[in-house]
Amino acid sequence: xxxxxxxxxxxxxxxxxxxxxxxxxxxxxxxxxxxxxxxxxxxxxxxxxxxxxxxxxxxxxxxxxxxxxxxxxxxxxxxxxxxxxxxxxxxxxxxxxxxxxxxxxxxxxxxxxxxxxxxxxxxxxxxxxxxxxxxxxxxxxxxxxxxxxxxxxxxxxxxxxxxxxxxxxxxxxxxxxxxxxxxxxxxxxxxxxxxxxxxxxxxxxxxxxxxxxxxxxxxxxxxxxxxxxxxxxxxxxxxxxxxxxxxxxxxxxxxxxxxxxxxxxxxxxxxxxxxxxxxxxxxxxxxxxxxxxxxxxxxxxxxxxxxxxxxxxxxxxxxxxxxxxxxxxxxxxxxxxxxxxxxxxxxxxxxxxxxxxxxxxxxxxxxxxxxxxxxxxxxxxxxxxxxxxxxxxxxxxxxxxxxxxxxxxxxxxxxxxxxxxxxxxxxxxxxxxxxxxxxxxxxxxxxxxxxxxxxxxxxxxxxxxxxxxxxxxxxxxxxxxxxxxxxxxxxxxxxxxxxxxxxxxxxxxxxxxxxxxxxxxxxxxxxxxxxxxxxxxxxxxxxxxxxxxxxxxxxxxxxxxxxxxxxxxxxxxxxxxxxxxxxxxxxxxxxxxxxxxxxxxxxxxxxxxxxxxxxxxxxxxxxxxxxxxxxxxxxxxxxxxxxxxxxxxxxxxxxxxxxxxxxxxxxxxxxxxxxxxxxxxxxxxxxxxxxxxxxxxxxxxxxxxxxxxxxxxxxxxxxxxxxxxxxxxxxxxxxxxxxxxxxxxxxxxxxxxxxxxxxxxxxxxxxxxxxxxxxxxxxxxxxxx
Numbered sequence: 214x215x216x217x218x219x220x221x222x223x224x225x226x227x228x229x230x231x232x233x234x235x236x237x238x239x240x241x242x243x244x245x246x247x248x249x250x251x252x253x254x255x256x257x258x259x260x261x262x263x264x265x266x267x268x269x270x271x272x273x274x275x276x277x278x279x280x281x282x283x284x285x286x287x288x289x290x291x292x293x294x295x296x297x298x299x300x301x302x303x304x305x306x307x308x309x310x311x312x313x314x315x316x317x318x319x320x321x322x323x324x325x326x327x328x329x330x331x332x333x334x335x336x337x338x339x340x341x342x343x344x345x346x347x348x349x350x351x352x353x354x355x356x357x358x359x360x361x362x363x364x365x366x367x368x369x370x371x372x373x374x375x376x377x378x379x380x381x382x383x384x385x386x387x388x389x390x391x392x393x394x395x396x397x398x399x400x401x402x403x404x405x406x407x408x409x410x411x412x413x414x415x416x417x418x419x420x421x422x423x424x425x426x427x428x429x430x431x432x433x434x435x436x437x438x439x440x441x442x443x444x445x446x447x448x449x450x451x452x453x454x455x456x457x458x459x460x461x462x463x464x465x466x467x468x469x470x471x472x473x474x475x476x477x478x479x480x481x482x483x484x485x486x487x488x489x490x491x492x493x494x495x496x497x498x499x500x501x502x503x504x505x506x507x508x509x510x511x512x513x514x515x516x517x518x519x520x521x522x523x524x525x526x527x528x529x530x531x532x533x534x535x536x537x538x539x540x541x542x543x544x545x546x547x548x549x550x551x552x553x554x555x556x557x558x559x560x561x562x563x564x565x566x567x568x569x570x571x572x573x574x575x576x577x578x579x580x581x582x583x584x585x586x587x588x589x590x591x592x593x594x595x596x597x598x599x600x601x602x603x604x605x606x607x608x609x610x611x612x613x614x615x616x617x618x619x620x621x622x623x624x625x626x627x628x629x630x631x632x633x634x635x636x637x638x639x640x641x642x643x644x645x646x647x648x649x650x651x652x653x654x655x656x657x658x659x660x661x662x663x664x665x666x667x668x669x670x671x672x673x674x675x676x677x678x679x680x681x682x683x684x685x686x687x688x689x690x691x692x693x694x695x696x697x698x699x700x701x702x703x704x705x706x707x708x709x710x711x712x713x714x715x716x717x718x719x720x721x722x723x724x725x726x727x728x729x730x731x732x733x734x735x736x737x738x739x740x741x742x743x744x745x746x747x748x749x750x751x752x753x754x755x756x757x758x759x760x761x762x763x764x765x766x767x768x769x770x771x772x773x774x775x776x777x778x779x780x781x782x783x784x785x786x787x788x789x790x791x792x793x794x795x796x797x798x799x800x801x802x803x804x805x806x807x808x809x810x811x812x813x814x815x816x817x818x819x820x821x822x823x824x825x826x827x828x829x830x831x832x833x834x835x836x837x838x839x840x841x842x843x844x845x846x847x848x849x850x851x852x853x854x855x856x857x858x859x860x861x862x863x864x865x866x867x868x869x870x871x872x873x874x875x876x877x878x879x880x881x882x883x884x885x886x887x888x889x890x891x892x893x894x895x896x897x898x899x900x901x902x903x904x905x906x907x908x909x910x911x912x913x914x915x916x917x918x919x920x921x922x923x924x925x926x927x928x929x930x931x932x933x934x935x936x937x938x939x940x941x942x943x944x945x946x947x948x949x950x951x952x953x954x955x956x957x958x959x960x961x962x963x964x965x966x967x968x969x970x971x972x973x974x975x976x977x978x979x980x981x982x983x984x985x986x987x988x989x990x991x992x993x994x995x996x997x998x
Contacts, residue, residue, distance in 0.1 A: 259286075
């Protein structure tokens, strides 16, 4: 099906028609999910992992599956399947769709069809299109212009990544004119060919996505063809030489930019050090000042993107005053110069830039307000891009005072021999730059932290997992800044009942199954739910971080301990078990072993797998713990939880997104109770099954001090088998060793430190990376300074 056929399908389809999205967790695909729901369709989908975006679809009653399975699609009985360009054609859901004769189309085809139902504006370019599309969508909403939109990123000031508006109820214009539809259109896989927009905004052309386009000439041809198909008019950037050569002589185009010959010329105002992230500029046309504007985004590139939006709006008849007021309030897109932390000592900025042009522009934008060193931290994205542009990557960091590189994020690509983060570092050394190279992201964060001096600005760059390091370091710096003030302790003790325990500088070594780790600044065992809420509210008031510690399994606490408050739900108020027929209501502090024993006592099967997991219910819910082929949320009916402001909530299990080794909601909320379900059986049958599980567990797992499995299983091979094949069983660092019983366990002989275990983890990760090209990720939570 092409866009025209899909448009016809949209017109004849009824509300409630099921549609299935393969790769639903991607921001662009999530956007389609919202568009479909806005038009009344029932949305189903799947992806390898959930995230906050796909969870938002689930909150709107979308059905989101983890993993890809033909059975998911068959049960949904969709009339249409839409797939992300990242999905291989041998995906089992696409295969069954073809077998069943269900039309399957790529994301761009559907987006083009839905846009064609309204007045469409395509925002295209190799760089800046998310910011530009997000700004235009935001400004139209601020101006009260009915408009739909689809943005390929997270714009905090827009409620969702995409929305479909099908009326003019908020418009003063009573004419029969359909709403605008603004969309960021991706060129990376040839999707431009599906669009025939009324208007286009063309930002730039660059040697990007050459794995698809092969040559820059093909890129020019694709962009030229889009403008040819744009039947209303196009706005383009005069500073881009390719665009100027292609479009400057056309009567249906208008240009903007810093170039003196641009139809709308940008004139930057002097930089104000008192407001370093704010830009002021004027826009001139035919020798006259059109207007002056303020933008809360720094850098020439962001000003250029804003000018594109302003010029397009002026052409639609919007007033300069209205435009300027709305543009000044826009706060940008997440992961575009996103300030995660800033105080008098350090500044941490997270940015999506992953192409040499983007990196150079971002460094220039932020460098001018760096108090001391600008430290660029870059994770290359895709092997093909790194191979094709390695010389340009080696040159684009010249504005940084120091550069750290890590290993390439492949994004579904297979490694290319000789193409690596180390190869890029070597290319930079040939230009007399001396970057630091660290392949382990965990070790990278530690080395960055150790290297910091007052006044440093850290700029994290990349489209892969580097954002996780940025957030972790920002959190660490915030924790370091936090001092537990004496008045906090005084007020906390006054808040709590006599049944609560408060201890200062409390050792945590004996509170973890690994028996390592330093002290907690403040250790609290609330005696009641009211006391728990009081602790959370008071900590929130003082901006003191809170960490919840169960029985200490699956946790590695650093030797320096944990700053802030450590909570333990060990008091009886949080450990109660109440039997209700084939259900057990359990407090979050209840030990899993006791829950399994209670289920055995009443003859309830299905919970036997909990017996050997050395933790509490709260930790098992947060981690979606599993064993013997069963996951925690397989047996959960509903969960009560409290937010970090002390407010209590409750949700049914089916309303929660859960994933392999995690429940995203419980990363920012604290479980306090859950209802667990089983099936009626007999005590003897449950006991027999539990004994079988116990024998199997102790035959394959060490009895020594450990945290459970250290690494998550890669998709290609179980972590324990990989470590055994690498010959690492028995490998020691200090008092820590890889278990001889199970390769995915690191055990403590009684003398190990947390540093010993961290060094051993690093050794195993490096060996797996070098020998097999596999990036082992830790399952154990590494906590502390």
